[in-house]
Amino acid sequence: MSYFVRSGGLLGFSEWVRDNGENPNMLMAEVGLSPAALYDSDLYIPYLALARLMTVSAQRCQREDFGIRLGMRQGLEAVGALGSAMCLQANLGDALRLMQRNLEFHARGVLIAVNQSERWLELSMDFAFATEEDCDQLAGLSLALLCRCLQQLQGVPSSPAALELRNGTAEPGVYRELFGCEPVVDARRNCLIYPIELLAEPVLVAADLRARLSQQWQSSRQRPERDLQQQLEKAITALLPTGECNLAMVARIVDLHPRVLQQRLAAQGSSFSALLESRRLRLAKEHLAHSDIDLTTLALNLGYAELAVFSRAFKRWQGVSPRAWRRQQHADRA
CATH class of the missing domain: 3.90.1520 (H-NOX domain)
Structure with missing residues (x-):
């Protein structure tokens, strides 16, 4: 384990x-x-x-x-x-x-x-x-x-x-x-x-702490679009298992209006849904390869309504089911 x-x-x-x-x-x-x-x-x-x-x-x-x-x-x-x-x-x-x-x-x-x-x-x-x-x-x-x-x-x-x-x-x-x-x-x-x-008790965060937390979502002048993508990937990764990983919440975290966020991603040839699927695949492979998490729990933590939907998406990505992919990873390490 x-x-x-x-x-x-x-x-x-x-x-x-x-x-x-x-x-x-x-x-x-x-x-x-x-x-x-x-x-x-x-x-x-x-x-x-x-x-x-x-x-x-x-x-x-x-x-x-x-x-x-x-x-x-x-x-x-x-x-x-x-x-x-x-x-x-x-x-x-x-x-x-x-x-x-x-x-x-x-x-x-x-x-x-x-x-x-x-x-x-x-x-x-x-x-x-x-x-x-x-x-x-x-x-x-x-x-x-x-x-x-x-x-x-x-x-x-x-x-x-x-x-x-x-x-x-x-x-x-x-x-x-x-x-x-x-x-x-x-x-x-x-x-x-x-x-x-x-x-x-209500959440009441001090202004200086809010400022420090928001700094991690500030894009640099040198590479603002690349920074934005990294910020979105981090936010999606953190929020997926919470059940609150949606465009509106992620946009709030990076301090952008959802429409503006979508426009900036479109200008890069990407979209929120594409980033979401990319992070889901990376996390799925990480957990399948390195943990014994059951597939239904993994599917729910990745934001899928049920295992069958996750299995179809994973097979579309990798060509095999998540169960078969996990077996292959374990066999390769044996």
Whole structure:
């Protein structure tokens, strides 16, 4: 089984490592990751390698708090186009649901459970490969990133009511400083707990953060049309599994009127539907080759109403069914 994740989780990694006197490229090489992942947040990297990188980096930098401090340096910018889409949601409940649907597709191997009671919202996190690799630093990174994203979506950031950790890697005072609550260490799970009212809070993102997020969709003067296509590809990739990948939403993310967007694509000899199909094919091949995702789930995550429609489209692209193509990929690697 292969587990993979977007390289956006490495946002700020180079700076944080250098702040601690180490070389990020050497640490990447030690765990078998290409330094290219530091410069392209939309690459897929092995999840186990990311877990090893966090563990090795904490050891080399002599920072037990390496993962959680990196996560707190990140936030919505680390999740790319998804961050911009979350900012467009009406409330934090909608933003959380959008993020959860995305993670299940673009972060194969993370297990997030959302439990609600009359008073509490519990966001627990685990990893499917936790028995294969030390995930303590990775868990710290992931919990901190989740906490930071929720804080950025709130007009007045609030702290979780409680933090539970299966294996705390830092001193309790570090968790109090970063999460704003008393940690429970040696718990049975990794979990953030909030008052249930959090779900109904409106999304109110600070103006400076909105400006930073929108900068990633600004085309350069040197190659504006090529930049636009790359921006659209990133937005489509992020939004496909959320059920909100349509022309209107993508246009909002890149700050263009849908009609203007279509006109600019037509001038390049392309269209929104052509880009959509291209990204669907790339993602389909990525998941068929490197994960055991069932075909119906894959079809739905790619925005198809049913498996039969996806199968017909894939056979049109590749000449064979997705099931046959997956078998061939596995046979070639055997």
